[in-house]
Amino acid sequence: MTRVSSLYVHVPFCRHLCNYCDFYKQKFDAPDLQIEKFHQFLEASVLRHEQLLADAEFAWAPLETIYLGGGTPSLWGVDGAAFFRDRILPGPLAEEREFTMEVDPGTWTPALLEAWQGVGVTRISVGTQSLDPAFLKILDRSHSLEQSFDLLGELQRRHWNFSLDFLLGVPFSKARGRNIKAELDRLLEFSPKHMSLYILNARSKYPHAQAMPDDDYVREEYLFVSDYLRGLGFHHYEVSNFALPGFESKHNLRYWRGENVAALGPTGTGYLATETKALRYKWKVTKADVEVEQLTASELALEQTYLGLRTSDGLKFNSELSGVYNSWQTQGYATRDGDRLKLTSRGFVMLDSLMDDLFRHEALANRHK
Ligand SMILES: C[S@@+](CC[C@H](N)C(=O)[O-])C[C@H]1O[C@@H](n2cnc3c(N)ncnc32)[C@H](O)[C@@H]1O
Ligand code: SF4
Structure with missing residues (x-):
């Protein structure tokens, strides 16, 4: 349990x-x-x-x-x-x-x-x-x-x-x-x-x-x-x-760290994850029942990246993406803190476009593997 x-x-x-x-x-x-x-x-x-x-x-x-x-x-x-x-x-x-x-x-x-x-x-x-x-x-x-x-x-x-x-x-x-x-x-x-x-x-x-x-x-x-x-x-x-x-x-x-949160009430959304599986559920508004979504490993990885960037916890530095990280640092969007990359306030306000940046580079890196 x-x-x-x-x-x-x-x-x-x-x-x-x-x-x-x-x-x-x-x-x-x-x-x-x-x-x-x-x-x-x-x-x-x-x-x-x-x-x-x-x-x-x-x-x-x-x-x-x-x-x-x-x-x-x-x-x-x-x-x-x-x-x-x-x-x-x-x-x-x-x-x-x-x-x-x-x-x-x-x-x-x-x-x-x-x-x-x-x-x-x-x-x-x-x-x-x-x-x-x-x-x-x-x-x-x-x-x-x-x-x-x-x-x-x-x-x-x-x-x-x-x-x-x-x-x-x-x-x-x-x-x-x-x-x-x-x-x-x-x-x-x-x-x-x-x-x-x-x-x-x-x-x-x-x-x-x-x-x-x-x-x-x-x-x-x-x-x-x-x-x-x-x-x-x-x-x-x-x-x-x-x-x-x-x-x-x-x-x-x-929520932002992907930890377990239960929920009740119409549209309330809960998240339950173990070492091996993760699910999200959302309460319906017309009856006391939920829609359950099982998250795949790649959906989880994507979410963790997005959530990591949203908070001052940041992301674990990934050397394959050092090109994009360096350019963010040069532009003042991120700073390096030990083995983590964290967005600055200037980076937070650009979050959506930085995420797009990251996906383009990730897709490119995967294609060259
Ligand atoms: C559920 S409300 C807070 C409690 C109460 N309902 C109230 O409005 O005082 C949550 C907050 O979401 C923000 N919010 C609501 N609609 C928004 C929107 N379209 N864009 C940005 N923030 C929004 C508001 O700042 C609001 O205080
Ligand atoms: S309509 Fe939205 S912002 Fe206004 S009081 Fe209700 S929940 Fe708050």
Whole structure:
């Protein structure tokens, strides 16, 4: 039996559906009924999940990392905490654990924070996105700036560990001269230990598709924030994530390092691997069942390369690819650290094109073998 000690739960409710967002979610307009259905779905999933784990020869260990993502987990409410503890948790939590809950600033109360702290939450991820009311509006966010400040102030007073989500590449930001530094300075007054920096990824039908800033502008924004945060002691440990030392997200690192993570909730995706096989499963949204994908050795190798490049762990130096690695180093996209090659912030922002580079060279190297 292999043991799994990480769990992700997808909570699919949002009181407003932000027009840029692609996550699976439902508008929370009949809360009692929706929560009841969600609970039925989860209870049925737990049974199906135990069978899946047993078939894959996995067993639970005390949970070391838990992540409630969404959607908006804070809408699960005070009663959700007891349901989670009594019906979902597979066993005890590890004493040393990281248990994160995502919170939309417009959807919390002190009682909610206390209830979830009571069942083990240790970390809050706050969907701040921007600290400029005009851009919050453009982003179609339903929370106000005051609500962000109230939540951040409360978390700071309670000495909670929290992370902030911040969006770059926001429509109209170039035309209106978005002042990223002023927004960051205001955020940093709350002393976050962690920040997730996302570049807005908009679909073609996005209402502001015509007002998106160009790639060069977004790259400059990204490098500015990265340099600024690194100057303040933050570690740029993954393409989109920065942490003060010791505050890296343990849960997300498990995904990025290809370690086992179980999952529940509609569209929740789990990963289970042993020495000999690996599978990924994703929960359906209409019934408590999963789609399972067995990963082949070459798919795994590809993923490991991609995941290695995404994080500051980097890749093990491969002398067959030294040509491409050297050219990355010369251009400032990567550095060599012992036997590992790690992307710099300048490399992270070029990740997709560097991956293409790598595949071209790998394919070429294989052809000459
Ligand atoms: C599930 S949401 C966080 C919790 C809560 N739903 C909220 O929005 O406050 C996860 C994060 O993904 C980011 N996100 C959502 N849609 C995105 C998109 N299209 N491109 C880039 N980031 C996106 C946002 O920063 C958001 O805070
Ligand atoms: S609240 Fe969060 S999950 Fe919901 S639509 Fe907005 S960004 Fe997406």
